[in-house]
Amino acid sequence: MRKFIDAILTPAKQAKALGANQWQRWFLQSEHRFTITGLSRSGKSMLFTSLMTVLKYRSEEQYQCLPLLRFLPMELVDKMWLEPLGNLPLFPVQEHIKDLEAGHWPPATESVAGFKLVVRLRQAHQLKKYLLPYTDVVFEFIDYPGEWLTDLPMLGKSYTQWSDSAWAQQMNAPQQRYAKSWHDCVNAFDFEQPPTPDRIMQLVDAYRRYLQEAKSQGISMLQPGSFLIPGSGFDFTQQGFTPLPSRISSDVASPWTQCFTQHFDAFKQQWLTRLKKDTFRQTDKQIILVDLFEGLNHSRSHLYQLRETLSHLADTFVYGNENWFKRNVLQQQGIAKVAFVATKSDLVPVGQRDALLSLLKDVTRGATARFKDGEVQFEHFLVSAIQATDEGSHDNALRYMNHEGRYMEAEFEALPPDLKSMPAEEHYPVLPAAVPPDYLARILNGKGLDRLLQFLLEK
């Protein structure tokens, strides 16, 4: 693997050493920024791993998967290479491939990483002369922990607004099922005592335990998600806060409301503002990955809260940046593109893919309703970063390797095509597919990324 990454990076180093004419490059270069967004466990890192692997084979071994052949024809491309992205650590593709090699899925991401793909087009190609004004086309990709994403909508709220909405959410299913000890802790808490570091930590600890439990039970609305992983650098032991019942949060004279308001504002200023600027820079194409399996695995109310979470996020990405969108994106291409993508589609048999797509449309309904002005074009499709399963003996069956390394066949019931047709008491267990030993062939030959590559490469 070291050889692989060196081989990709060496041409970049050489190009720099040659002292390429900066002025010329500035005019000839077109940057394309893609944000691949997704909640925790939605499949971002695995998708990046596959994308980089597919691109590596394209650039080094001249091995082409179909959409690359169609949208980036070999004779149009002089060369392509991967570069680090600004000061960000390089996406750890080697470690992830090592994990797959050892039969493990890559671990959950705890800090940001990125890479840049530069495609240099051939000057002489007909298509290039007539259609493409640029010589170097740059694609930027950033990976980050999903927990950070969920926090962005907090930027637009005051402490009291956030606290009230978080509290209301915890009172409803499915969150309520996991919030009992946290609520017991608050009910027994004496808010007449002034906030001291010890008392604050007592609340923050109980609240974090709730967030952790809810996360392990498939809840996506977890704020602040940044309190769950170390990477943010925001010190919640010093400036922690939690939501409070509205009898406290609405009392602006309460020392607790004042203290948490102060800490909440520090969280926004010291962490979220920077995070949004550095990691979630606005992009010309936005890809929102959605894992439907976690919700299906738990309950219908899990899918309802996923829908709610996604519609909160759509606000942050599109409407929160309306001016930026108008200035930069709409002027250039007339329309901004957003794709809602259901990941891990290899976990359902072909006969259930239509139902999965239809469920995706229903779960993202709240988010797409916000794009109705026509300036944002959106589409829905399915991907799989790796084809981990095989066809079964009929259309509603799949074969896969389980965690004991045994090759199994699973039968599927019909998936609900929308939320209302999912019975409240039922759930659909997710297929426990392990990493197959021939993972590399299954990344390169699977058709799971075709649609995504098409979305990325189309003008």
Ligand SMILES: Nc1nc2c(ncn2[C@@H]2O[C@H](COP(=O)(O)OP(=O)(O)OP(=O)(O)O)[C@@H](O)[C@H]2O)c(=O)[nH]1
């Ligand atoms: N079968 C199958 N499983 C997948 C695929 N992509 C992801 N998974 C599974 O989903 C899990 C989560 O995927 P990740 O790529 O780590 O998710 P993430 O969005 O990076 O998650 P965070 O880093 O926590 O934000 C993996 O550990 C796999 O078990 C896929 O294409 N096929």
Ligand SMILES: [Mg+2]
């Ligand atoms: Mg990840």
